[in-house]
Amino acid sequence: MKPAPFAADDELGTRAHALLGSVFGLPSFRGSQEQIVRHVASGNHCLVLMPTGGGKSLCYQLPALLRDGCGIVVSPLIALMRDQVAGLLEAGVRAAALNSTLAPWEADEIEQQLVSGELDLLYVAPERLLTPRTLALLARAKIALFAIDEAHCVSQWGHDFRPEYVGLSAIAEKFPNVPRIALTATADSLTRREIAERLGLGDARCFVSSFDRPNIRYAIVDKRNGPAQLEAFIRDRHMGESGVVYCLSRAKVEAVATSLVKAGIPALPYHAGLDANVRARHQDRFINEDGVVIVATIAFGMGIDKPDVRFVAHLDLPKSIEAYYQETGRAGRDGKPSEAWMLYGLADIVQQRRMIDESTGSDAFKRVSLGKLDALVGLAETAGCRRTRLLGYFGETPSFERCGNCDNCLQPPQLIDGSVAAQKLLSCAYRTGQRFGAQHLIDVLLGRLTERATEFGHDKLSVFGIGREFDEKQWRSVIRQLVASGHLVPDSEAFGALKLTETSRAVLKGETKVMLREQPAGRAPRVKSRRGDLVGAAPQLSNGDQPLFAALKAWRAETAKSRGVPAYVVLHDATLDGIAMTKPRSLDQLRGIPGIGDKKLEHYGRELLAVIEAAQR
Template sequence: MNQTALDILNNTFGYPEFRNQQKAIIEHAIAGEDVLVLMPTGGGKSLCYQIPALARPGVGVVISPLIALMQDQVDALAQLGLNARFLNSTLSAQQVYEIEQELRQGIVDFLYIAPERLTQQRTFDLLQQVQISIFAIDEAHCVSQWGHDFRKDYLSVTLLHENFPNVPRIALTATADARTKQEIIDRLQLHDAQQFVSSFDRPNIKYTITQKTNAKKQLLNFIQSKHLNNSGIVYCLSRKRVEDFAEYLNQQGLNALPYHAGLPAPLRQTHQARFLREEGIIMVATIAFGMGIDKPDVRFVAHIDLPKSIESYYQETGRAGRDGLPSEAWLIYGLQDVVFLQQMLAQSQGQENFKRAEQNKLNAMLALCESVDCRRINLLNYFNEARLETNCKNCDNCITPVKTWDASIAAQKALSTVYRTEQRFGASHLIDVLMGSNNQKVKQFNHDQLSTYGIGADLDNNAWKSVFRQLVIKGFLSVDYEQYGALKLSESCRPILKGEQTIMLRQDSIEKIKKSVSAKRAAQTKNIDPADLKLWARLKKTRKDLADEFDVPAFVVFSDASLQNMLDVYPTTRAEMLTVSGVGQNKLERFGDAFINVFKQDLDGEL
């Protein structure tokens, strides 16, 4: 291995050794070869292009998807003693000129630019005048129309190979199915590139998927019981729900911010900056938020609506636990989610082959939700990664194995009610009929006179919702979008109605909403020895004070993982501080003494 690269890893970034495939990726990139990297969020993708950029002569040019995030990425590199710059529309003409001059002088280590800037002649003229060490194409899946985050601007990235044939390129993404991966290769002309596909497994993330009953109370209970004062992201499908849930969480005493494309750009940027720089912020957002977010201490990602695909789900949940510490991905969904997404797909103006592909992706997502097997194995199988283990011990299905029940009679009752109400009504009304409700709508249509009226009183409302949801997902019922979501019988349901086929359904467990939040605060420090809690609090305060002084997010000073490693090392000298993960020479000079003093004070009994 090129010793320079190892020196950079040790001294600049403060890590003792390479992880997984990093070493091989970096070797190929330093040698001037093109590389395609599929590596999960938190797997260390950034180092795969940062180290080759520093080891090779010239400036590393990074194609970054979001202007709003460039400043934070540049700030993080500055804390390592590196000269990083960005060129985007937020700069004045004078600032652009000064940066261009620095580039021509060869004193810039990294240049971040948005893909749309590549099409500008001024940018091409500039890049032709400077020595470029490497092109890094981050979030490379955005170049694929089959990807879940397709961006037309990314098509301009295809110009790099044609105009800079001797500059190596490294394309990186956290998620790509086989079709998306092939399109990345085709569009970026990476047919000869070395390919590295790391394990998609994120063992530190606990996956939980459960039935939606009362979304607001369920979300509040989840946060209060497990993640009070933690940073987290809550994903919603619509702007209205974002606003609604953010307001609700704030009313409950939590610190929540809304984020969606309908908000003014300055407000979005303010909210994003607060989320990155402050601790304990909950971002309630549409999928407009998250791409490129480099915040390592996000402890949970919650979905209160069903994602459109496993790729989207994996990409969004992957924003939790980038520091490798225990984190959680929590999702609630119901029949209305399924109906809504299928309706959106049916009304899409896309071509039929695209709509079929999207339907297949939604079906795979639903299969993951309804699975009674290990969530992690299902996820990995989707990305064609085989595993031998049968129990990951860190998902809801493994921790509490799912029960199934013979729902043949219940399914017959449900299907018969659909038939007897002339296939004109949605699940809510059908459940009212089955449970013998006396509401006005049931009486208006004389459905209290049907033979199926009241025959479902043995199950409660949530159980019937589960039955109808699973009948739709399994294809025994379909949704008529022209009749406001009415349920219709499918041909495949005949054997069930005739009693010729048995149907087993998963028995959804309905979580109890706990009123007490005692013992919840303990969850915030569950990885810290009780004897170290006072020291831990002082370390976090020291980090916050330094972050405020340098005007950077706290994790740019040191991550939670680094602080926890400090507790193990207990450094009272600079030499000992250098052995802490994430402490390089530059950070030692800037921040090391402040933390060393904390440990010295603790040793002297002064804390």
Template sequence: MSKALNILKEVFGYPAFRGQQAEVIAHLANGGDCLVLMPTGGGKSLCYQIPALLRDGVAIVVSPLIALMQNQVAALHEIGVRAAVLNSSLSQQEAAQVEQNLQAGEYDLLYVAPERLLTARFLNLITRIPIALFAIDEAHCVSQWGHDFRPEYSQLSVLHERFSEVPRIALTATADMDTRKEIIERLGLDVARVFVSSFDRPNIRYQIIDKTNSRSQLLTFIQAEHPGDAGIVYCLSRKKVEETTACLVDHGMRAVAYHAGMNMQERSLNQEKFLREEGIIMVATIAFGMGIDKPDVRFVAHLDLPKSIEGYYQETGRAGRDGQAANAWMVYGLGDVIQQRRMIEESQAQLKFKQVAARKLEAMLSLCETTTCRRARLLSYFGETADTAPCGNCDVCLNPPEVWDATVEVQKALSCVYRTGQNFGAGHLIDVLRGNLTERVQQWHHDRISTFGIGKDLPERAWRAIFRQIVALGLLTTDSEGHGALQLIEASRAVLKGQQSVFLRLQTKPERLSGKRQADDLALLDTAERYRWERLRLWRAKTAKEHGVPAYVIFHDATLHELVRLCPQTEDELRLVTGIGARKLDKYGNHLIEILRGC
């Protein structure tokens, strides 16, 4: 491990290992198989990159996305590590050159797509060369229940069958207990050691608010909390992606779109813009994001309810990878619940799949409706129950909701569903409860039923919250025809008969949460420090452009902040800055000293 620590310092520029990194590296370097679960930004890549440099041969890294492979290789080239990619982005001539170099032993790491790896040609090629290890990144893609399922991943057990002496490491940031079992079973990792780090990302603040006008709420959030910051906004539909992007651009924000309906070239251009430039907002469907390694994403916003906690955790985990403060913000309403349940019911999937999807949705709804710490609920889902203390950095902790006995109001709502024939959605039911003589109410003579006007004491917003919560709690369901009509189920009976009380969250106007904002870090800089910061950022941007890589590949913001704070004047002082290894010191040391001495 002294060699591993030396590589960490000299090559990667970090002074010490974090969490379980040292243990994982020692186990893999000594030839052991392992499954590693670490949160996004937890340093998973080092767990196989350092053993790749310690062991003889080339490390074969299986990765699902071209952009991820290219960014990883670009970052490795910057620190002097011999790495290459082999995927469909290469021309036939380029691929042939990579294969030739591979056989000549010129690489420490080779990143390859699973489709390429599984070809007979590639498998035969690597039987003729020494292999240090196999790393299977984004291993949750093997799970047929996950939103990132890739069929090719389920065939990667061939590595164990054909190269039984080569150690393997499977890595993911997103896996509940069932997914972990599936990864182990499908990849043949039965005797592998399992390393599970905490899923907690304390720098991320979780906030879920009632949906009223999602785009207006998003604008308010970005303008108040993240002006000029890079962020990701997730929408369920392609149309909503395009409309939201146009809205942000109309309000002076630098936003681009990404969804599967766009042509490949346009998607790639927008992704490159997001990765290489600062302050870009990416508006996307879940087609975007897996493996995105941009460290300075300051917020992830959801305008629609994710299908599962795994999906939500992975998407929000793209914020604050640099360890600095970031926000995970979401608007959520009754329509989201109805839409997600309808999608499950209308799916052509097998019954077992629908049951799993329904369970995952229920867990997601429970997170949304919780009256206790969101972080504790999130960690509990992934099996972390040891520390259940409130985090103090989620909306529930910072602005605790009140809970009220809503049994009578829920009985009124359920009765109204029954009296109107279980054929109407929440909007019409609220009109009946509040005594609104709309054309539709009169058309169906619902002004003559006993529940007409019995809820006029509550505003429409309160009734919408009640319906949303009782649907989320499983006291109502939606019709199987997909029209959004609310219907009673067996669980409704006990409430209607007064045998069960119902306590709900009291809906209040969302308050801006107190607490330190990311922008405050810059606000704390004095005039000289701010000047150094701007000079360093301009130099980094220019250098990144010259090298054709994103700015963070040159240096992360955290390294720039440390340079501003320490203001090193010599090479020896530069060595003490986190993120500056021997190669970067050699390449950029003189430039940095010149900038800092001039400030």
């Protein structure tokens, strides 16, 4: 049962801390969580920006328990609802979800529970919430708060705009006195303004947590043979671990998943073209089994709570830094060492620009989209710390110049004066009529007598063969960097032909100096980075702790299977780590492990103590 409504602010704080421990098994709040909980529990609206894994869910779950009535959570995906409800039920919270998977009698039962005050939290999809039936139902119930999760979906400037979110402005109109909290992991200033406007938040307070995820190592690699590079990456660094691989097209998803399976890596495809039952089965395997790699389009991942995803790999360039950050943020939610690894090439820029140009969006939308793409290309081509560049995009000034946990910090690239190389490349593009792509320009610079070079007479030009000091790989790097710095632009209407820009003239005249990252000739050296080299926020187990950890994982797997829930719903890896390191011998000692609240102690306490005792014999 819920405690009685609070009477004073100090009482609120006492109750909040008590529930934090007894329900969620946590000893203390993180970051701005306590401020947000107090703010919403006191009846105020707010917008929360907090990175994936930063504890957003607690910011509305706990206020819903503190306030009188039921918290209504607007969530875009059935999988998210299912996992969150399962976790809450395990913790003793009265939670349910209204979605399309329910039989009519099941939905009727949940609706009755809502009206009669028997629910603490109810998850609803936006399109269902806005039906006349559901709105009438909510009008009959006592509502504690509205939480709009993945709030960036409401903005046309966000990376994952969903039209069904636009109608959520009705919440403010119909329930003006019920506190509303909108939450997202990614939103630039433009997106934040639109979220506040569309959800009727007005001058509501905005809580912005640090976007830094120090346990994630960022690396961006030149694309050569994507599937082969991915296979090597997984084999060298993450064999036997869970990961997500993002591709742009369904066909590529299928091809990459097949190649990984042939290489002995358990991988499953996930995209909108698959049968719904197949998608659900693949998602369930990924969530419930260890070491499964899911290969997916961006249709996969929003709201997936799996905490032990050890890597996220991109084989194609995302649309924006927001999309990149959101997708990479699905790695390492448990604070353990994880990697965000992306392949990147000039063809990616051409493809994304073509998609923007061919979209049905307005001119303003296309301008904003191109600006977001340019920012992402700038992240890919930077010679500085990738983390500081990433944080700077979201308006955050980090306390460090170099993070020590990205590829550029670990192996700093050398900068060279590339002005002459830039002049040669720009001259080549100009003299060949600005009608050709990277490969032909490189062929001309290297003096290759290709059929196209002789057909157009480019073998007679003064630029023919003037670039033999570089190899093809080095010239591709020069081209990408000139595109990133705005001196060249791919023409999507001419199949990626490279054209000069207004700034090119100053480069050609020698008025603008061009500094480039030095690209070694030939194949780049392969850098192995095993898990032990990675940085994590969570304490690491010693070798002596590993046997008990393995026994606890085996117990958890059996328990999760018997209860029909994902393993992490029973207990997170971080909680198993705490047990393995401290080896508690009593229920009281076990109660002090983060992640074990009253209900979980009641359900699993004696079993856990038995596992600990057996493993130490």
